[in-house]
Amino acid sequence: MAKTNTNPEVRFAGFTEAWEERELGDVAKFNPKHEIPDVFNYxxxxxxxxxxMISYRKEYKITAPSRAQRLAEKGDVFYQTVRPYQKNNLLFDREDKDFVFSTGYAQMRPVIESSFLFTLIQKDEFVRVVLNNCTGTSYPAINxxxxxxxxxYxxxxxxxQTQIGNFFENLDNLITENQQKxxxxxxxxQAMLDKMFPKQGQLIPEIRFKGFEGNWEEINVGSICKTTIGVFVIKTRQNDLSPYPVYNGGVSYTGFYDEYNNEANKIVISARGANAxxxxxxxxxxxxxxxxxSVDVLDKGLFDIxxxxxxxxxxxRRFLENQQSANIPSVSKSDVERFKVFYxxxxxxxxxxxxLLSLDNQISxxxxxxxxxxxxxxxxxxxxFI
Structure with a gap:
C-alpha cells in the first residue's frame, strides 16, 4: 500500500518535492555482466x-571458485543475500578494477546517488522487508x-540524494574513526599489561617507568587483603530506581538495591556459576x-587497590583453570586468598x-x-527517510 505522506519529517533546506515510490531494480542495475580478469582480488x-571489507585474497581465473563472478566498479553496492539480518554489505569506493565479489552478494550499480542507496538498504525497516521475502528459516536468503x-521511496x-548520502557517510566515518581508536x-x-607485569619466572617487568628498579616481590592475596562473601539477594527487593548496584556472580551488576553492604573501590570476584x-x-x-x-586491601599505604x-x-584465568565443580563451576574463598601476586x-x-586507568578512561x-x-x-x- 502506498503511503499518504511522501515527505520525510526532516529535510535539508530547499527541498520540498514529494518523494516517489520505485522498485530497487528501477534505480540500480542488478548483477551487471563482465569478463573477470585473469588475476583478481576475491x-x-x-x-x-x-x-x-576486512579481507580479500588473490585468485586466478582458471582456478577461482565458481561463485567469483561480480566484477566491482567504484560506486557499486554489494548486498549480502544470505542471512541479510547481519547487514554485512559494502559500498565499493575504490578505483581498483580487479576486485571480484562472490555471487553470495547482489551487485547493484545505482543510477541514483550510491551513498544514498547504501544508507537506505542498511535501515532496519528495509532489512525486515527483505527477511519477509526470504526463503529458509535457519539460513534465510533472497534472490x-x-x-x-x-x-x-x-x-x-x-x-x-547526495546531501542525505553525504550526511550519513560522514556519520559512518565518525563512528568508524572512533571504533578504530x-x-x-x-x-x-593488552600489550602494556603483558609488558608492565613480570612474565612467568621473572622478577622484573619488560617495561618500567623511569626511576623504578629492583625485583618485584611475591605475596598471596590473603596476606594483604580481606576477602568476604556477600549476602543472599532477594530479587523482589531489586528496583531500577534504587541507588546501589547488586553484584552476584555475573560479569556485571544484576540490579539495584536501596541498601549497600560494601564500600566503594573493592575488587569483586564471581564465586560460582558460569562466570565463576x-x-x-x-x-x-x-x-x-x-x-x-569482595576483596579489600588491608593496608592502603602499602598496596594500591x-x-x-x-x-x-x-x-x-587461574581461577577459571581451578574451578571446583564440573556441574556448577565455583571458586572457593581459599582460592582467592591463595592467589599469588607479584608487586x-x-x-x-x-x-x-x-x-592503565587512563587507558580505560579513553576506551570508555x-x-x-x-x-x-x-x-x-x-x-x-x-x-x-520515508
Missing part, C-alpha cells in the same frame, strides 16, 4: 563485516530478482550477593595503575562517543 561472504522488486532530486587503545592496553572467577572492580558503594567475593585489580584481572613499591604500583570515552553517534544516526534515519 571478496567472499566472510570478507565483509558490517560495512567494512536478486526478488530483491530488485522491493519498492522504496526516493527523492526525485539528485542533489537531495577504541580498538587501538584496547590493543595498546570473573574479576571486576566496583567504584561505588554496592550490595554483594552470596555468589560474589587498582594495581591489584589489574594484576588479578590479567591472570583471572613493586606502592609508588610504582600507583604509577602503573594510573596509566570512545565507547560513549560511539553510542552517541549511533543514536544520532538512528534518530536521523527515522526522520530523513
Amino acid at each position: 571478496v567472499d561472504l566472510e570478507s565483509v563485516v558490517g560495512t567494512e 536478486s530478482t526478488v530483491l530488485a522488486s522491493i519498492k522504496l 526516493f527523492p526525485k532530486s539528485k542533489d537531495e 577504541h580498538t587501538k587503545l584496547q590493543s595498546l592496553k 572467577g570473573f574479576v571486576n572492580i566496583v567504584r561505588t558503594k554496592y550490595w554483594a550477593g552470596n555468589s560474589c567475593y 587498582d594495581f591489584l585489580f589489574y594484576y588479578i584481572k590479567k591472570y583471572q 613493586p613499591s606502592k609508588t610504582e604500583q600507583s604509577a602503573i595503575a594510573k596509566y 570515552n570512545h565507547d560513549l562517543q560511539i553510542i552517541k553517534l549511533q543514536n544520532i544516526k538512528k534518530a536521523f534515519l527515522a526522520k530523513m
Whole structure:
C-alpha cells in the first residue's frame, strides 16, 4: 500500500518535492555482466563485516571458485543475500578494477546517488522487508530478482540524494574513526599489561617507568587483603530506581538495591556459576550477593587497590583453570586468598595503575562517543527517510 505522506519529517533546506515510490531494480542495475580478469582480488561472504571489507585474497581465473563472478566498479553496492539480518554489505569506493565479489552478494550499480542507496538498504525497516521475502528459516536468503522488486521511496532530486548520502557517510566515518581508536587503545592496553607485569619466572617487568628498579616481590592475596562473601539477594527487593548496584556472580551488576553492604573501590570476584572467577572492580558503594567475593586491601599505604585489580584481572584465568565443580563451576574463598601476586613499591604500583586507568578512561570515552553517534544516526534515519 502506498503511503499518504511522501515527505520525510526532516529535510535539508530547499527541498520540498514529494518523494516517489520505485522498485530497487528501477534505480540500480542488478548483477551487471563482465569478463573477470585473469588475476583478481576475491571478496567472499566472510570478507565483509558490517560495512567494512576486512579481507580479500588473490585468485586466478582458471582456478577461482565458481561463485567469483561480480566484477566491482567504484560506486557499486554489494548486498549480502544470505542471512541479510547481519547487514554485512559494502559500498565499493575504490578505483581498483580487479576486485571480484562472490555471487553470495547482489551487485547493484545505482543510477541514483550510491551513498544514498547504501544508507537506505542498511535501515532496519528495509532489512525486515527483505527477511519477509526470504526463503529458509535457519539460513534465510533472497534472490536478486526478488530483491530488485522491493519498492522504496526516493527523492526525485539528485542533489537531495547526495546531501542525505553525504550526511550519513560522514556519520559512518565518525563512528568508524572512533571504533578504530577504541580498538587501538584496547590493543595498546593488552600489550602494556603483558609488558608492565613480570612474565612467568621473572622478577622484573619488560617495561618500567623511569626511576623504578629492583625485583618485584611475591605475596598471596590473603596476606594483604580481606576477602568476604556477600549476602543472599532477594530479587523482589531489586528496583531500577534504587541507588546501589547488586553484584552476584555475573560479569556485571544484576540490579539495584536501596541498601549497600560494601564500600566503594573493592575488587569483586564471581564465586560460582558460569562466570565463576570473573574479576571486576566496583567504584561505588554496592550490595554483594552470596555468589560474589569482595576483596579489600588491608593496608592502603602499602598496596594500591587498582594495581591489584589489574594484576588479578590479567591472570583471572587461574581461577577459571581451578574451578571446583564440573556441574556448577565455583571458586572457593581459599582460592582467592591463595592467589599469588607479584608487586613493586606502592609508588610504582600507583604509577602503573594510573596509566592503565587512563587507558580505560579513553576506551570508555570512545565507547560513549560511539553510542552517541549511533543514536544520532538512528534518530536521523527515522526522520530523513520515508
